[in-house]
Amino acid sequence: MYQGIRISGFGGQGVISAGILLAQAGLLENKNVSWFPAYGAEMRGGTANCSVVIASEEVSSPVVSRPDTVIVMNEPSLAKFEPLVKPGGLLIINSSLVNSKPKRTDIKVAYVPCNKIAEEIGTTKIANMVALGAYAGLTGALSVDTIAKALGKVFKRAKPEMLELNVKALKKGAETKI
Amino acid sequence: MGEKILMKGNEALAEGAVLAGCRFFSGYPITPQNEVPEYMSWRLPEAGGTFIQAESEVSAINMIYGAAATGIRTMTSSSSPGISLKQEGISYCAGADLPIFFANVVRGGPGLGNIAASQGDYNQSVKGGGHGDYHTIVLAPNSVDEMGNFPKKCYELAEKYRMPSMILADGILGQMMEPVEFKFQPVDPKSLKKPEWSLGSAEGRKKRIVRSYDLREGELEKLNWIRAKKFKEIEDKEVLFEEKNINDAQLVLVAYGTSSRIAAAAMKMARDKGMKVGLFRPITLWPFPKKQLAKMAQRVKNFLVVEMSQGQFVDDVRLAINGTAEIDLYARPSGIPNGEEVFAVVDKLYQSIKPAIAAKKAEKSKPAKKAKAPKKAKPTKKLKPVKKFQPVKKKTTKIKTAKKSTKKGGRR
Amino acid sequence: MPEIRVDETRCKGCELCTKACPKSCIEMSDTFSVTGYYPAKLAKTDCCIGCGLCAQICPDLAIAVWK
Amino acid sequence: MELVNKKPSSLVDIKMHYCPGCGHGIVHRLIAEVMDELGIRERTVGVAPVGCAVFSDDYFNCDMIQGPHGRGPAIATGIKRSQPGCIVFSYQGDGDLASIGMAETVHSAARSENISIIFINNAIYGMTGGQMAPTTLIGQPATTCPKGRDPKVNGYPIKVCELLSQLDGARFLERTSVSTAQGVIKTKKAIKKAFQNQIEGKGFSLVEILSMCPTNWGVTPLQGLKFVDEKMMPLYPLGVFRSPEQEGGQK
Structure with missing residues (x-):
């Protein structure tokens, strides 16, 4: 099993922490994992993205150049990352903020209104969790329960209510169908 | 020991040094190694050690020169341009035969370059680095796990041979997260013997001098031959x-x-x-x-x-x-x-x-x-x-x- | 009547202009621009006196003052 | 109707990379306006620092050089002494100017180099991600003093204008702020004075500008304005600390 993932969006949309969460969840399932952020000026106000690898074998390169799955949370990310998805791979689009449609026909595309769903649950801050839930549901690479468990490890100082909202968002996202 | 923790490479490096007995860190911010001083700023005081954000890299390495001369385990870290600034002090430590440990989380160069990962400091690292006739022991990890476990090895080699040792990493190794398992018992600094050359209180013993010069006729060459022999021994015994x-x-x-x-x-x-x-x-x-x-x-x-x-x-x-x-x-x-x-x-x-x-x-x-x-x-x-x-x-x-x-x- | 025109591609939604405006004419849009920020806008008609203080404090040269 | 505030031609008309509510953009515009008004764009050379304003070499529409961290005043010295007809300014942040570059700052002032230094004091390291600066306030948290600056551990903030005012070579020193529109207007006057002094050969000028860094202070841009006014100003009072007119005198 090998899953290379890229997550991209505006700084503040939680793409960096979503990536860490995936890696932590992978570790909880005794997988080999790595997480690598795009770091620097772009993380201040601009777009941010990170690479995550979850694999049963040793992780060789931590920089994912041909991701199996790409999650785009905003418009500019679609243009940047759509071309990278492996043929046959999965592209998850936050359709609340992304109006354009991907051009490629050799990949699977899931439209998830992450911000809208998150807002209905309580706060748009958890739009990233909806996307992660969709990822878990569509790929089966990780279970929502493990990601929920990882939440406590990654956000050590988060309030229980907030964690609960996160789990709700994950579960709602996992209902996504293509 | 035992548990696998998800950590950033820079944090694993810092934690690894603390677990290996480091109790003094001085450094200066520079991307992509910022997590090291940031981590040390709270972790070292917690462990009873000292963290100082120096006013410059030049100052930071000289704080290390001073602290290492007292015979404790110290650390500094930086990224390429900052390491260049530190080379003067590193050469002084080599000249004074001080066991120091430092890390270079390399970024693009020359000059200010960029902050992406690079291996452009290879020659600088393996050919000595600063001025003069010396070597630095260079360990190159390729995972966060090794970032966490190599500092201890670096201290041991530096102390065994009384010379600088370093970890040569890069922006990816510093910034990425992977599981790390610290595969050694934490070192209690008190358990480490104070070396016979260390400065401190001269009460009841002859005074000691730590210095990197010898102007007496022929003496420096003699000393450099001793170092050359030591370097040869390291090349025979310590290859990994x-x-x-x-x-x-x-x-x-x-x-x-x-x-x-x-x-x-x-x-x-x-x-x-x-x-x-x-x-x-x-x-x-x-x-x-x-x-x-x-x-x-x-x-x-x-x-x-x-x-x-x-x-x-x-x-x-x-x-x-x-x-x-x-x-x-x-x-x-x-x-x-x-x-x-x-x-x-x-x-x-x-x-x-x-x-x-x-x-x-x-x-x-x-x-x-x-x-x-x-x-x-x-x-x-x-x-x-x-x-x-x-x-x-x-x-x-x-x-x-x-x-x-x-x-x-x-x-x- | 003086007015300001906000360049939405430059505005980063920092809101500094709303504070600088002596007449409180400026508010933030509730839809975000292509760059992902909620840009400033002249919210009230017959309000702007063209003093230009908003443009003084704007860090992004996003405000053009017309008189 | 007529456009009142034309964009200065001394600034390249591109979007700047600074975070929302950052003061750099304001000061960049002011320097450019001053260059326009004094008609010196074509003979000005600027020195860009290391830090967030490293990219200012892209933004100012005059000759620019970018040098090692903190060495701006030394680079400016080299340019000015070899091309005395040029107007030379060095743009620096607090880490660049008051930490690693303190020696260059003090000695260029001591030599009374005929240069203008624009010093942005926002009490934090911006580009590297919010570490303690030499100007960080007591109690103010930063990523290398997460519990707040403790004088016992981290020492006291450095007041650059006050410090330099002890030097005979420092001819013009003024501290201003860009946290209000009125402060911005005053800052522009100070920057203009610093450039005029250089044109008139009066020696070393430095303008210290209290500015906002909401991102690394962890506040909203509006709260950033408040931080400057309420937290920074009591420690860093505004005013003229030295001017060529009051030779040798102090505020």
Whole structure:
């Protein structure tokens, strides 16, 4: 099993922490994992993205150049990352903020209104969790329960209510169908 | 011990140093190593140690010079431009035979360069670094786990030989998160014996001097000969390296640090296609695993060096192999290659050496028959003539300079 | 009547202009621009006196003052 | 109707990379306006620092050089002494100027180099991600003093204008702020004075500008304005600390 993932969006949309969460969840399932952020000026106000690898074998390169799955949370990310998805791979689009449609026909595309769903649950801050839930549901690479468990490890100082909202968002996202 | 924790490379490096007994850190912010001082700023006081954000790298390394002279385990870290600033002080520590430990989380250069990962500081690290006739022990981790476990090794080597030791990492190793398992018992600094040269209170003993000069006629040369002998001993005893799929390999990739991870990805793709490709990774860059490579070159006749610099590391490989095998270079000076592009080079190279491999096999089974060998082939054993190693071959050069626009921007 | 025109591609939604405006004419849009920020806008008619203080404090040269 | 505030031609008309509510953009515009008004764009050379404003070499529409961290005043000295007809300014942040570059700052002032230094004091390291600066306030948290600056551990903030005012070579020192529109207007006057002094050969000028860094302070841009006014100003009072007119005198 090998899953290379890229997550991209505006700084503040939680793409960096979503990536860490995936890696932590992978570790909880005794997988080999790595997480690598795009770091620097772009993380201040601009777009941010990170690479995550979850694999049963040793992780060789931590920089994912041909991701199996790409999650785009905003418009500019679609243009940047759509071309990278492996043929046959999965592209998850936050359709609340992304109006354009991907051009490629050799990949699977899931439209998830992450911000809208998150807002209905309580706060748009958890739009990233909806996307992660969709990822878990569509790929089966990780279970929502493990990601929920990882939440406590990654956000050590988060309030229980907030964690609960996160789990709700994950579960709602996992209902996504293509 | 035991538990696997998800950590950033820089944090693992800092925690590893603290667990190894470091109780003094001075540093200065520079991307991509900022997590080290940030982590130390709360972790060291918690462990009863001292953290100082110095006003500059020059100051930071001299704080280390002072603290290390008192015989405690210290650490400083920086990234390329900052390490350059520290070289004066590192040379002073080498001149004073002080065991210091520092880390360079390399970024693109020269100058301010950029903040992306690079291996451009290879020569600076393995050839001494500062002015004067000395070496630094250089360990090159290729995972967060090694980032966490190597500081202890660095302290032990530095103290055993009384000289600077360093970890040569890069922006990827510093910024990425992976599980780390600290595979040693935390070192209690109190359990470490104070060295016989350390400064402190001179009560009841003769005064001691820590200095890096000796102006007496002929004395410095004597001292440098003692160091030279020590360096020789280290080259004999302290070499570390890793091999993968070497036994049947016809082509061996040689890479260190992050490059070795990428080379491993390319190797895997090649193996999946049935190519006999192996990987050799020096872990100590100084001392360099010369003998191991030389020995391997008696059997393996093709090497491909992968490095994130213009061709610095390849020089050491060439020196080790000393003309007994062919060495190709795939270089990305301040660029980060991916497994696919390295595999493309491997594939091309492997196809080109295939006839030679086949011929060699044929020759082995029928030693009498002379194969369609190129002109200079010796009538006996080796079919493929041993050429003098050449600089970068055209075919690889082309690939290396293709595409890749490094994005402008980043923290400095 | 003076007015300000906000360049939505430059505005980063920092709101500094809303504080600088002596007449409190400026508010933030509730839809975000292509760059992902909620840009400033002249919210009230017959309000702007063209003093230009908003443009003084704007860090992004996003405000053009017309008189 | 007529456009009242034309963009200065001394600033390249591109989007700047600074975070929302950052003061750099304001000061960049002011320097450019001053260059326009004094008609010196074509003979000005600027020195870009290391830090967030490293990219200012892209933004100012005059000759620019970018040098090592903290060495701006030394680079400016080299340019000015070899090309005395040029107007030379060095643009620096607090880490660049008051930490690693303190020696260059003090000695260029001591030599009374005929240069203008624009010093942005936002009490934090921006580009590297919010570490403690030499101007970080007591109690103010930063990523290398997460519990707040403790004088016992981290020492006291450095007041650059006050410190330099002890030097005979420092001819013009003024501290201003860009946290209000009125402060911005005053800052422009100070920057203009610093450039005029240089044109008139009066020696070393430095303008210290209290500015916002909401991202690394962890506040909203509007709260950033408040932080400057309420937290920074009591420690860093605004005013003229030295001027060529009151030779040798102090505020």
